[in-house]
Amino acid sequence: MTAPVVLLLSGPNLDLLGEREPDVYGSATLDDHVAAATDEAARRGLAVEHLQSNHEGTLVEAVHGARGRAAAIVVNAGAFTHYAWALHDALAAFDGPVVELHLSNPGRREAWRRQSVIAPVATGVIAGFGGDGYRLAIEAVARLLGAECGPDPSR
Numbered sequence: 110m111t112a113p114v115v116l117l118l119s120g121p122n123l124d125l126l127g128e129r130e131p132d133v134y135g136s137a138t139l140d141d142h143v144a145a146a147t148d149e150a151a152r153r154g155l156a157v158e159h160l161q162s163n164h165e166g167t168l169v170e171a172v173h174g175a176r177g178r179a180a181a182i183v184v185n186a187g188a189f190t191h192y193a194w195a196l197h198d199a200l201a202a203f204d205g206p207v208v209e210l211h212l213s214n215p216g217r218r219e220a221w222r223r224q225s226v227i228a229p230v231a232t233g234v235i236a237g238f239g240g241d242g243y244r245l246a247i248e249a250v251a252r253l254l255g256a257e258c259g260p261d262p263s264r
């Protein structure tokens with residue numbers, strides 16, 4: 110049986126993690142976070158597909174491509190979180206669970222970060238736990254998908 114796919118989406122500037130504002134986002138790179146998510150997923154019988162883009166349309170098209178194919182989406186939309194309504198609409202057309210993810214806690218930062226256009230179409234939000242959020246997001250997805258994904262006995 111093939112493992113259900115979790116589409117992990119990373120928005121703008123997340124490709125700079127490790128160099129970008131390390132006091133806010135930590136020193137780990139995006140590759141480190143994707144590896145953590147991938148390991149956690151494998152332990153739970155899930156497969157991660159990752160895409161990072163600095164372009165809203167590319168992320169919208171990735172969500173379209175996930176329809177009927179991926180079991181769930183985990184999305185750290187970066188600053189698109191706060192204004193990208195096209196991404197909101199694309200996620201609204203996706204049937205499975207959607208977990209909104211942030212390294213920082215936008216709720217305790219600048220006022221403009223307190224609005225999320227992703228939140229209204231997210232099953233839940235994980236924010237403020239730094240890199241641990243990637244593992245937690247996969248755990249949340251596994252719980253939401255429930256019995257569909259058993260453990261991988263090789264791990």
Ligand code: DQA
Nearest residue numbers: 185187188211212213215222
């Ligand atoms: C972020 C929070 C956003 O406000 C910001 O624009 C980002 C990263 C986070 O992971 O904490 O780029 O999504």
